[in-house]
Amino acid sequence: MTATGTGTGPGPVPGTGIRLTAPAPGWSIEADVVVVGSGVAGLTAALRCAAAGRRTVVVTKARLDDGSTRWAQGGIAAALGEGDTPEQHLADTLVAGAGLCDEEAVRTLVTEGPDAVHRLIRSGARFDTAPGSEEIALTREGGHHRRRIAHAGGDATGAEISRALVEAVRAAGLRTIENALVLDLLTDADGHTSGVTLHVMGEGQHDGVGAVHAPAVVLATGGMGQVFSATTNPPVSTGDGVALALRAGAEVSDLEFVQFHPTVLYLGPEAEGQQPLISEAVRGEGAHLVDAAGTRFMVGQHELAELAPRDIVAKAIMRRAHEQGVAHMYLDGRHFGAQMWESRFPTILAACRSHDIDPVTEPIPVAPAAHYASGGVRTDLRGRTTVPGLYACGEVACTGVHGANRLASNSLLEGLVFAERIAADIAARPAPESAAARAAGPAPASAPRTPLPLLAPEARGAVQRIMTAGAGVLRSAESLARAAAELESIRREAAEASAARATHKAPEPGVEAWEATNLLCVARVLVAAAQRRTETRGCHWREDHPERDDASWRRHFCITLDAERAPALHTTATAGFPPTADDGLPAPASP
Numbered sequence: 001m002t003a004t005g006t007g008t009g010p011g012p013v014p015g016t017g018i019r020l021t022a023p024a025p026g027w028s029i030e031a032d033v034v035v036v037g038s039g040v041a042g043l044t045a046a047l048r049c050a051a052a053g054r055r056t057v058v059v060t061k062a063r064l065d066d067g068s069t070r071w072a073q074g075g076i077a078a079a080l081g082e083g084d085t086p087e088q089h090l091a092d093t094l095v096a097g098a099g100l101c102d103e104e105a106v107r108t109l110v111t112e113g114p115d116a117v118h119r120l121i122r123s124g125a126r127f128d129t130a131p132g133s134e135e136i137a138l139t140r141e142g143g144h145h146r147r148r149i150a151h152a153g154g155d156a157t158g159a160e161i162s163r164a165l166v167e168a169v170r171a172a173g174l175r176t177i178e179n180a181l182v183l184d185l186l187t188d189a190d191g192h193t194s195g196v197t198l199h200v201m202g203e204g205q206h207d208g209v210g211a212v213h214a215p216a217v218v219l220a221t222g223g224m225g226q227v228f229s230a231t232t233n234p235p236v237s238t239g240d241g242v243a244l245a246l247r248a249g250a251e252v253s254d255l256e257f258v259q260f261h262p263t264v265l266y267l268g269p270e271a272e273g274q275q276p277l278i279s280e281a282v283r284g285e286g287a288h289l290v291d292a293a294g295t296r297f298m299v300g301q302h303e304l305a306e307l308a309p310r311d312i313v314a315k316a317i318m319r320r321a322h323e324q325g326v327a328h329m330y331l332d333g334r335h336f337g338a339q340m341w342e343s344r345f346p347t348i349l350a351a352c353r354s355h356d357i358d359p360v361t362e363p364i365p366v367a368p369a370a371h372y373a374s375g376g377v378r379t380d381l382r383g384r385t386t387v388p389g390l391y392a393c394g395e396v397a398c399t400g401v402h403g404a405n406r407l408a409s410n411s412l413l414e415g416l417v418f419a420e421r422i423a424a425d426i427a428a429r430p431a432p433e434s435a436a437a438r439a440a441g442p443a444p445a446s447a448p449r450t451p452l453p454l455l456a457p458e459a460r461g462a463v464q465r466i467m468t469a470g471a472g473v474l475r476s477a478e479s480l481a482r483a484a485a486e487l488e489s490i491r492r493e494a495a496e497a498s499a500a501r502a503t504h505k506a507p508e509p510g511v512e513a514w515e516a517t518n519l520l521c522v523a524r525v526l527v528a529a530a531q532r533r534t535e536t537r538g539c540h541w542r543e544d545h546p547e548r549d550d551a552s553w554r555r556h557f558c559i560t561l562d563a564e565r566a567p568a569l570h571t572t573a574t575a576g577f578p579p580t581a582d583d584g585l586p587a588p589a590s591p
Contacts, residue, residue: 016561018247019184020517021451021498022509025197027210031057031175032432034196034212036182036241037220039069040158041394041415043165045218047123048423050174053431057212058169058176059198061221061236065166068222068234068395069412072158073279073347074141075151076416077409078113081138084146086110093410096143096309097403098538099554100254100575105400108381109410109417116416117150124164127152141280141408143309149409155279155345161412181511182240183209185217185248185390193217193389196244201511215432216389218422219245219377220415223395224522226460226515228370229468232261232277238515239522241396245377246521247452251386251558253398253577254375255522256529259406259539260473261371262313263289265364266328267355272464275369276351278331280408283307285344287333290363291320294332311405311539314368318473321367330363368473372411374402374539378558380580383422391425393418400577404538452565453498455520457512459490463519466490471527476544480531487524494520528567529557 035046038060050056060067079089089110094101121127127150128137138147152160169176179201186195195213221241225233242252263283265276283289283306288296297320302308308316317329333341338360341349345359352359377385377392379399385392393399394415401414455463470483494517497506507513535549536542555572562568572578 016247016249018450018452018565020514021454022183023209025209025211029212031055031212031214033216033426034059034214035218035220037222038064039067039220039222039394040161040412041419042220043169044416044419045393045422046174047168048420049426050172052427054426056174058174059180059182060178061181063178064176065162068237070159070162071234072412073155073277074281074409075149075157076117076412077148078117078413079148080114080136080150081147084148088146092144093407096405096407098405099550100403102400102576105381109401109414112417113413116420120416123168125161139281140284142307142313143407154343155347181514182244185244193387216426219392219396220394221396223373225370227467227519227523229272229464230275231370232264232275234274239518242376243518243521246561248387251378251560252376253378253556253558255526256533256540257374257404257538258370259310259372259374260314260368262310262317262368263331263366264369266367269327278348278364278366282333282345287331290330290332309405314473315541317368328365328367331366332363333359372406374406382425383418384580386580391422393422453494454507454513455494455516456507457516460516460519462490463523467523471530473541475530475542480527484527490520525559525567532569
């Protein structure tokens, strides 16, 4: 890890000179905008860009409706209810963010959020309404002092939002490339974005490695929960967008702040991969956290008890479990009765029963698991990164909204609001030249980039185990140093195998090897940031530094990859972020 320093603001973005090892593109298409990802952020950005007359292509790793958004159970937070205000939503968000939220970004979120939700409804999303009323039914979740969580299908909000947006995309006739893993950013000789390379997994119009050429790229690739052994994230969440941005020279921030959802269905110590989530809305409706003896242990620990911010609840569960020498606690909602479980939480009820647990008659065993990355690719309020022409929104981005700990159900709203702002920024710029005009002019030059040694697919499990043991809910200097050393050993072995291909069989390029390589990249950056932050703040919990230290650490890291492909950390001077760029264009009007 290189020495840290104080950030000096934006300047020319040097490329790292690295890319994934992959075949040369065998096909290409032209567009004005390429959106990578098909969750609420990606599809909203794509629809808005297309409506502004930009030729837009959506690239997604699985099917259009198969990203993280459809797994969101609880809902979307906005000041929609009587007596609620954006100022109250802002206050709750700032408290949850533990001193590291960018207040301007949060104010943007909460003031533009209600109208953005109503636009989503006009796009076809159907939220649950109060009995006998057309008013949106609202519930509470952790950290919220008001009922402001709109939900759909009881506990299937993400699935409903995904359905509505996918239908809108298909109705608009947007060009989509499904089953495609994005590989690397293309840039011209001036360092400006010029598209992406991608690999299509054998289905559809294209196959193999190709390229989408476009002067604007929107990363909406979701999170990186698969860097840990147990997570609520789907298998596609392998940090591809963050890794791509780092290789392209972009800055990332706040990767140390990984939110572990406190109530994930506990399936045993050997459980790996995506685990069933027990939504915070279950506690919002009155379920209690208890130990095996039935004792409520959150009462007296926080004014909101079970509805305290997620980091506080996760820590309380872990402390109680350690005190009693067990691996999990329980969530008790037996008093709901069968009718409420079946109508309000049908998805969760089915998931529990599929594992022979019946919430109607018994408490649910729960434990924290990796859930949401509060950090990501650093952006400004227009979604612009430090690489010209590259935007980011949704979980892959770090807008400053979440700070050190995301407030429940702010993520769908963040994806919605900042995707609209990205589209407004793109629409405010001069329309790109036509493909024919670009073809008639000089070909864009791109600096040569060195292929990055690939990890063997089986290294994915090793990275996950290292991260779970050393950089999970509980962290210390010792555990993080051990994780850093083990990750470096994996990286070094891959480099040696690549350098000695004549005598060693290096991994062949392919989806599993690319995903494992991306996971190692984001894991090394996360560990480097967690090592450097010698305090406990939000969802970053250092056992050896149990107190929050505002004097030293109420600031962010801006992280890039250095010439040796190691994380280079620079601290911001304050809790605010420096600008990402200054292109001289006026800020677009709010949507």
